[in-house]
Amino acid sequence: MSDRIDEARQVARTLLNDLETVTVRTEGVLMKAKRLARLMRDSDAQLWLEYETSGYPSEHFNPTDLGTCERYVRQSGRIDPTGKYWIASLPQIEAIGEGYKQRAEAMVGTVDKSVVVENYLVKRATEEFLANQTQQQIAARKLYNDNEALAVALRASIHSYATDVFLAIELGDAAQDIFEEARKRIDNFVRSHAPKAAEQLVAVNERMAEGSLESYSHALTTCRRLLLTVADALFPARSQPYTDKSGKPRVVGSENYKNRLMAFVEENAASEGSTVLIQSGLEHLAARLDAVNAKVSKGVHTDVTQEEARLAVIHTYLFLGEVARASKTSTVPLRS
Incomplete structure (x- = not known):
């Protein structure tokens, strides 16, 4: 794990605290x-x-x-269901709320309600004044409560983000440990x-x-x-067909790497279920690789995206892991 991710983990932990x-x-x-967002290279969060x-x-804002951070904004209530949103920053919202709080507190005790007023007109005016003061105090308290609730929700959204990042880093560690163990086994096998x-x-990797x-x-x-090379090492080409466990003859010539790999797996896999799963994965992988190879061999341009290529490479690597696992359970010496 890189120093940057280690630092991000520590920042997320202290931020949550x-x-x-x-x-x-x-x-x-x-x-x-x-x-934390900078360390994670998270432009949305930044x-x-x-x-x-x-x-x-104040205008031209689209959530x-x-x-990926739109959900934090919506969950916090900064944007209401109609699409209206609070423009003020979080510190400004807290400052506004504090102002409402001080205003409400300043109104407490400004008028002594216990004073006896005998004159009817004075009494009526006093009651109206007190009622108005009470309404203003209630209004100020409500504004403070609303602002405080929004500020708490906004801070909670930051907490959610920090939690998500921390869990993602921890999950990445777990996944890295799993794949690192698999990588060692595959590399040793190869x-x-x-x-x-x-x-x-x-x-x-260079490509x-x-x-x-x-x-x-x-x-x-x-x-x-690469798969051809592995097939040559594990199950060299034969002129005679290989008969699988179902009794079906399969051609295992030099270009029939898929059949040769499956012949090796079938001979060495711990169970028939494992063989079926490995075969299914190989069928999908080989179809993709063969299609690209056919076009490249003919000089035909083929567009392969980075994501498609990455997944195919990972799939190839994981298939080698399955073959390595089969070889580990084998009681038959590997072909040299």
Whole structure:
């Protein structure tokens, strides 16, 4: 885990503590939340928190501009169901609320209601004055309560964001540990049984790093060659068909890498259920890799997005993990 993510974890932890113990002024909370957003490279949160710090635009504001943080704004009540929204920043809302509170408190005891007034006109005027004062006090108290509720909800939205970030980091740690363990097993397997495939894995990574549509296509064709290499190491090509457990003959020539890999898995997998699952995954992966390879071989341009290429590479790597797992349960020596 990078130093940046470690720092983000610590900032999220202290931010949650600040919000839960109410030991830091709102300005300090916002500054720390903005720092967390920067560390997470979260541009949506940076924009949202800047608005919370400095105020929202009085016009031309679209909540969807906040992206993933729109939900925090809506949950807090800053935007009502009709689309109207509070323009003031969070510190301004708190300051306005404090003003209403002081106004309401200043009205308490300004008039002595116990004074006996004998003159009817004076009595009536006094009662009207007292009623008006009471109404103003109630109105000021309501304004304070409404502002305070909004301020609390806005702080709660920052708490929700910090919680989500903290949990995401923790989940990332767990996922990294899981994949790190799988990576070690796969890397050991590849180095031991198909060293050439290790070089191809490096080549795939280099192609992905280039970041062009052409390089993504080349990354997938390299994935296909990688599977061919692994198949050559585990189940070398044969001139005679391989008969699977269902009695069906399968061609296992040099280009039939899919059949050869499944022949190896079938011979070594712990259960038939495992074989079926692995075969299903390989069918999908091979279909994608073969389609790209066919177009590239003919010189036909094919658009492969970064996301498609990344998923295919991950799928290839995880398939190698399944093959490695099958080889681990095998009691038959691997072919050399």
